[in-house]
Amino acid sequence: MSRVKRPGRSRRSPVMSFLLHGTLILASLIAIGPIAWVLLSSLKPGYAIQSSELTLFRDTTLANYSYVLTGTNFPRWFLNSVIVAAFTMAIGIFFSATTGYAVSRFNFPGRRPLMMVFLVTQMFPVAILIVPIYTIMARLGLINTMPALIIAYLTIAVPFCAWMLKGYFDSIPTSLDEAAALDGCGPFATFWKVVLPLAKPAVAVTAFYTFLTAWGEVAYASAFIQTDNRFTLAYGLQQFVPQFNPQWEYLTAAAVLVTLPAGLVFFFAQKHLVSGLTAGGTKG
Amino acid sequence: MRRTARGIAVLASATLALSVAACGGEDKAAEEQPKADPASLTAELTWWDTSDPQNEGPAFQELIAKFNQTYPNVKINYQSVPFGEAQNKFKTAAQAKTGAPDILRAEVAWVPEFASLGYLYALDGSELLSDESDFLETPLASNKYDGKTYGVPQVTDSLALMYNKELLTKAGVSAPPKTWAELKTVSQAVKEKTGAEGVYLNPAGYFLLPFMYGEGGDLVDTGAKKIVINSEQNAAGLKVAKDLIDSGAAAKPSANDSYGTMMTLFKEKKVAMIINGPWEVNNVKSAPTFGGLENLGIAPVPAGSARAGGPVGGHNYTIWSGMPQEKVDAAVAFVKYMSSAESQAFLSEKLGLLPTRKSAYQLDPVKNNAVVAAFQAVNEAAVGRPWIPEAGQFFGPLDQMATEVLIQNKDPKAALDTVARKYKAEVVPGYGL
Amino acid sequence: MTTVTADPAPPSTPPGRSARPSRLRRSWEKHWYAWAMVLPVVIVLAVLIFYPLFRGIWLSFTNLNEANQVAEICTKSITGSEVCKENPNKWEFVGLDNYLRVLTGEVGEFWQWTxxxxxxxxxxxACHFGLGLGLATMLNRPMRLRGLYRVLLVLPWAVPAFVSAFAWKFIFNERFGLANAVLSAVGIDPVSWFADRWTSLFTAIVTNVWLGVPFMMVALLGGMQTIPSELYEAAEIDGASAWQRFRNITLPGLRPVSMTVILLGTIWTFNMFPIIFLVTEGQPAGQSEILVTGAFRAAFEGIRNYSLASTYGVLILSILLVFSVFYRRALRKQGEVW
Structure with missing residues (x-):
């Protein structure tokens, strides 16, 4: 297969180009507007954030950042979040890829109900499930541990990722599998060596999804985690904004510090958002 | 049983020694008896503190450090838990019998609820209640359920009228208003002469209680098992509040984030008077625009036609019933220390919190604290709430009613009737209407 | 042949029907690897979701709550004794009572919330999908600064949702917010966003759309990679316009992915708790409450009412099940099977 030049820049008229970039710039502005507010607020002292005067800058300071980084357990929370998110991502992708592949390729009994079952798991509201899940986790001795969070996040991430990957695997021609089988690959090897590399864009999407699910989740974390040194970032951040007397300045500073790595992860993930099919799975 | 009894004896002498040392600052030689050696008490305790982590938390941690000077082998794992989530978090953990803290700082309304569910140790017969009569009656009452006592009061509070002295002076008002009618006049004067708003009412159930109490109303009558929320008195109280807003004397409140709006306006001197509690004193004090404590006036809430009074609030120390029996001695020692008159005086001095012991009010740091003195008058007028397990559910419907009446112009009586029906259907089905 | 965890899956009865051993065995030999691939997931989901879910369905036919769930309530005394009293009103089976109470409006505001x-x-x-599709189509073309646009547009997803919720709440603050400041600047009266149920709901929808578009965009962008570029090339040679290519190649090519994201997006949005809970808080007076937040407030404030919570849970589940069955049927008419 040769690289194909897509219809694109070369043929675009200046007007179209202007419209395209104009729209994207506008959309980007809307996307970063509230984040810009968070960023600007993080540079203000607390009293200047909710105020009857709207200002971009007021008494600019980096004190909030230094407090968050040195005065709280933030670095520890960061580490915890990285661990939880990384494990959720790795385990989640592995399980959803195998599941998605099995459902896409093999017509085994229980296949269609399984997909429906995945949907049903997403239908019962989490808020109502938390108490019974806590009891189960307590019986397993997992309260206040990271595995509790990883397992809970997997229940959110895997059903979606399996659906997503199944859809993607469906679009990969089965002739590839058959060719691999003729070469003597078993079903697992075919999956691992032939199909998965081709599915890179979908894996990138699901990877990013699982990562962010674990990165930003609060409800389970607030139920299962009880000591400061086990907090994840998102839950740790919530400590800054109690019902009375919220510390907006620390919340916003911490939020900026939380968003940056997530943005970085995406920047690298998005490079894989290119077709693995046409380039035979070799394209970077 | 014998072990426990001995433990209590040890404790008794230990705390005695401690209080002597703390009062006079005499040398530690007071702790002579070898039996009383607090160092022999070894345990690890978890404490969930629901106080404000920024303003209040550090003072409590200081107090723990002091406690550890006397009890070096009792390790306190201090964990700050946001007030808003602590109740659910504690119940989830206590129900699963795993992961709840040994000691919890519980809001007054939580104690009867937790106690009715069997989540707390009854403290009767322990060292903690040996001087029960020293506690102020109203705060202590919130710890009683079914004839037993399940907590020790940590701090008490009530709503007060907080005002900006400078703005009131500018408006030509020398003393804070004593009735809602006076408040209306003062408010209008402030508006005319200073350009600031007169008063900001937070449209939430708890904050409207002073209006209802003012006319002699209440939520339920626990003695007669009767829902009285939709009484004429309450409707009259709400009309007073509604009239303040409709007449323009009070600022138009927002339906959402009105509490934050109220505080921001007050701190920026954009509104002269608010109804709020002592927990905000530090916040107001530290706002650079307000002008410090000198500019903050505190007075009892204005009176209605019947009386003046705000709801009693506050927090108690409670011990989780899932805590193993062998930790009891240490837990009692800790709570005893934290709720002693000296500790309360320390917190009072540091944070302006209101002690719950009569004896604490005799100590200098409390006596000389202007904020505490101001709130003491407030607290004497405070009205006890119905201390029943269901009390936590009263405020959801009440908050809705507040928005309906103050923002959406619904008729007070009709809105209160709806609340009464909800109480009957969902909160206290055993009560009469 | 390294990869899979595959301790061979236990020969549990296949979810079909019990069959004669030989058939079962044939089935097992043929499908064991497929089952091995899905087994771990099934176990985790069964323990963590299905056990509570079935228990929830059972609970919805009882009156179990926090106060009556145990047969006896024990009070431990600090002095070492423990008194246990029989619970005077232990929970009991109540049949359809909970459903009747909820559906007739005796408890809560089911119909309004629905x-x-x-x-x-x-x-x-609709907004998620429409905007996400538009942006994904644009970002799928080669152009300058594509990587930058992609990162900027995905940022809303990277901020923890509750922080964004607070940010939007600030923007819509009636006195201090940017939204009203802008309106005033152009000469429009400031709006009391949260005093009216529709404007209040509007603020929550804006927040949620802002939050959710990046996910749709990324998912669809991933989906677009499955479309062979030969198709576009051929279409171009045939002289198809950009719109025609979009309609006839992109949209059909995206079907498997868009079906998934719309289906799951609907389910997630239906149960989206934090946005309503934090941004509007149900204001004014509970009128912008959705089913999950309403159910949460009804059942988890004060003494927790587990049976009531489960009743709402089952009702939500039923609504979503009905939806997915219809959705599936509609798709099947167009030749899609799952």
Whole structure:
């Protein structure tokens, strides 16, 4: 297969180009507007954030950042979040890829109900499930541990990722599998060596999804985690904004510090958002 | 049983020694008896503190450090838990019998609820209640359920009228208003002469209680098992509040984030008077625009036609019933220390919190604290709430009613009737209407 | 042949029907690897979701709550004794009582909440999908700064949702917010956003759309990679316009992915708790409450009412099940099977 030049820049008229970039710039502005507010607020002292005067800058300071980084357990929370998110991502992708592949390729009994079952798991509201899940986790001795969070996040991430990957695997021609089988690959090897590399864009999407699910989740974390040194970032951040007397300045500073790595992860993930099919799975 | 009894004896002498040392600052030689050696008490305790982590938390941690000077082998794992989530978090953990803290700082309304569910140790017969009569009656009452006592009061509070002295002076008002009618006049004067708003009412159930109490109303009558929320008195109280807003004397409140709006306006001197509690004193004090404590006036809430009074609030120390029996001695020692008159005086001095012991009010740091003195008058007028397990559910419907009446112009009586029906259907089905 | 965890899956009866051993065995030999691939997931879901879910269904036919769930309530005394009293009103089976109470409006505002939930879900998902598709189409073309646009547009997803919720709440603050400042600047009266149920719901929808578009965009962008570029090339040679290519190649090519994201997006949005809970807080007076937040407030404030919570849970589940069955049927008419 040769690289194909897509219809694109070369043929675009200046007007179209202007419209395209104009729209994207506008959309980007809307996307970063509230984040810009968070960023600007993080540079203000607390009293200047909710105020009857709207200002971009007021008494600019980096004190909030230094407090968050040195005065709280933030670095520890960061580490915890990285661990939880990384494990959720790795385990989640592995399980959803195998599941998605099995459902896409093999017509085994229980296949269609399984997909429906995945949907049903997403239908019962989490808020109502938390108490019974806590009891189960307590019986397993997992309260206040990271595995509790990883397992809970997997229940959110895997059903979606399996659906997503199944859809993607469906679009990969089965002739590839058959060719691999003729070469003597078993079903697992075919999956691992032939199909998965081709599915890179979908894996990138699901990877990013699982990562962010674990990165930003609060409800389970607030139920299962009880000591400061086990907090994840998102839950740790919530400590800054109690019902009375919220510390907006620390919340916003911490939020900026939380968003940056997530943005970085995406920047690298998005490079894989290119077709693995046409380039035979070799394209970077 | 014998072990426990001995433990209590040890404790008794230990705390005695401690209080002597703390009062006079005499040398530690007071702790002579070898039996009383607090160092022999070894345990690890978890404490969930629901106080404000920024303003209040550090003072409590200081107090723990002091406690550890006397009890070096009792390790306190201090964990700050946001007030808003602590109740659910504690119940989830206590129900699963795993992961709840040994000691919890519980809001007054939580104690009867937790106690009715069997989540707390009854403290009767322990060292903690040996001087029960020293506690102020109203705060202590919130710890009683079914004839037993399940907590020790940590701090008490009530709503007060907080005002900006400078703005009131500018408006030509020398003393804070004593009735809602006076408040209306003062408010209008402030508006005319200073350009600031007169008063900001937070449209939430708890904050409207002073209006209802003012006319002699209440939520339920626990003695007669009767829902009285939709009484004429309450409707009259709400009309007073509604009239303040409709007449323009009070600022138009927002339906959402009105509490934050109220505080921001007050701190920026954009509104002269608010109804709020002592927990905000530090916040107001530290706002650079307000002008410090000198500019903050505190007075009892204005009176209605019947009386003046705000709801009693506050927090108690409670011990989780899932805590193993062998930790009891240490837990009692800790709570005893934290709720002693000296500790309360320390917190009072540091944070302006209101002690719950009569004896604490005799100590200098409390006596000389202007904020505490101001709130003491407030607290004497405070009205006890119905201390029943269901009390936590009263405020959801009440908050809705507040928005309906103050923002959406619904008729007070009709809105209160709806609340009464909800109480009957969902909160206290055993009560009469 | 390294990869899979595959301790061979236990020969559990296949979810079909019990069959004669030989058939079972044939089935096992043929499908064991497929089952091995899905087994771990099934176990985790069964323990963590299905056990509570079935228990929830059972609970919805009882009157179990926090106060009556145990047969006896024990009070431990600090002095070492423990008194246990029989619970005077132990929980009992009540049949359909909970459903009757909820559906007749004796408890809560089921119909109002459902109405709001439907509007909320429909508007949010439509905006998510429409905007996400548009942006993904644009970002799929080669152009300058594509990587930058992609990162900027995905940032809303990277901020923890509750922080964004607070940010939007600030923007819509009636006195201090940017939204009203802008309106005043152009000469429009400031709006009391949260005093009216529709403007209040509007703020939550704006927040949620802002939050959700990046996910749709990324998912669809991933989906677009499955479309062979030969198709576009051929279409171009045939002289198809950009719109024709979009209609006839992109949209059909995206079907498997868009079906998934719309289906799951609907389910998630339906149960989207934090946005309503934090941004509008149900204001004014509970009128912008959706089913999950309403159920949460009804059942988890004060003494927790587990049976009531489960009743709402089952009702939500039923609504979503009905939806997915219809959705599936509609798709099947167009030749899609799953």
């Amino acid at each position: 109405g709001v939930t439907l509007i909320w879900t429909f508007v949010c998902v």
